[in-house]
Amino acid sequence: MKSVVSLRGACLKFGQRTLWEDLDLDIRPGEFFAVLGPNGSGKTSFLKVLLGLQKLHSGQAELGGRPVERGSSLIGYIPQQKSFPPDTPMRARDLVALGVDGHRWGIRLQPGKTNRKVDQLLHMVGADDYAKVPVGQLSGGEQQRLRVAQALATAPQVLLCDEPLLSLDLHHQQAVSALIHQQSREHNTAVVFVTHEINPIIEYVDRVLYLAGGRFRVGTPDEVMTTEVLSDLYGSNVEVIHANGRIVVVGLPDATTHHHGADSLAGEVA
């Protein structure tokens, strides 16, 4: 099958520091692809490369068979949840409308057309009830639902998610990740999901790209999330425990990226 995202010999460097190199990758339509790794491992830069906001040091990055470019309508982007100032003159539906035609020049000449599209998108993510509520008064989970609707506005081939579950509570994490998964199934959209915590999405993930220490590993969660692979990547003793379908990583050198109490033990010593 043709791949949506394709990287060939991709290398990203900041000055002397190499984040990753020789990265070959093909992401298929409909695939749920997680990008994991500690802070500073180049997860967000990976997204920026696909968005055309960050140039590769060497190698090629292609999207839908063409080199990546800024503002491509093949991409839907779902950012981290952030709080809007309470007096922002923007209601839920206006936030979604930004995804529909916010990037176009001039003023909106056919409001009816945009409104119908926005209604449809709001309905798709189950946000009809708060369509007219100011964004500053919405909960984090509601906001992220709108972000999904906003990202789907251009009927993208790939959804790039930059830690969309961060600062959500467990219930909302599940609801939002289920929504993203459902949309990707229905529209055969690939999902590139950057996160430092795989558990909320573990049941949906097809493959994982794990970035750490200037190196990486690609494979299914079962192949990558093992004691051997992660210990090798981090260059230190890391233990991966599978329990009740969840994955717990113990002994990460960069303890700040994981929230479980058990993880931070080894990190504190150094």
Place this chain on the structure above:
Amino acid sequence: MDLDSILGAIFNFDNYGELLVLVQNSIWAGAILGLLGGLVGTFVMKRDLAFAVHGISELSFAGAAFALLIGADVVFGSLIGSVAAALLLGIMGVRARDKNSIIGVIMPFGLGLGILFLSLYQGRAANKFGLLTGQIVSVDTVQLQVLAGTAVVIMLVLLAIWRPLNFASVDPDLAEARGVPVRTLAVVFMIVLGVSVALSIQVVGALLVLALLITPAAAALRVTSSPVAAVVLSVVFAVTATVGGILLALGGRIPISPYVTTLSFLIYVVCRVFGSVRAARGINGRVLTASRQP
């Protein structure tokens, strides 16, 4: 001075019809500036630039004072001053924190320069005072044409960049991801803002520009979250304040600016009360049926 004569100085409607004909130009100028101020003001609020407007106006004042001193066109002088300040802020002040400190540095410097130039100026005292408090009564036809022409150009630019500017203002990260030229738009908007400030200074003066560029938009945002309604209300409020202020000021002996600022302020207070009442009743547009998914 007793109360009657004070009131007589503030409100005086003798020979009102004749006066009205004389100040036609001023009323048109007030309406144009109200329209411009209302439009630009909503973006000033969205981009959190209220303090920047004040900083720009002080440098604009310095430019105007310098023009007065060397006998050049005052409007041109204030334009140079405000566009220079706006560009400086647009290019240097990318981060909000940084921006505020840069404005804090520029503002007293501009005001100081302005006072220096005015002290050196030997002409009519009314000219000096006018820069700070506004002098719209004396708008002649040529000035009105220049004003209208400039305002139309600025409004056309604003309309052309309306949607991406809005996107970049309320949701900068996503706008960048969607390929909106966020940085360029920031600089273009600062030029738009600079010119608007320079034009507004002629009505309300350097000290009171905020009444035209901030207050109406701020009032509008207290009562609506709809982007379209916010712009319409903001323009209505600004035009009401300027034109209403000029009409009230006609017969009195004092400058126009107190009338404009007071009207503007009253509109804000009413909107604020209205907004609080609505918020207290929990009206925010949510449909309260059986609770669904978040």
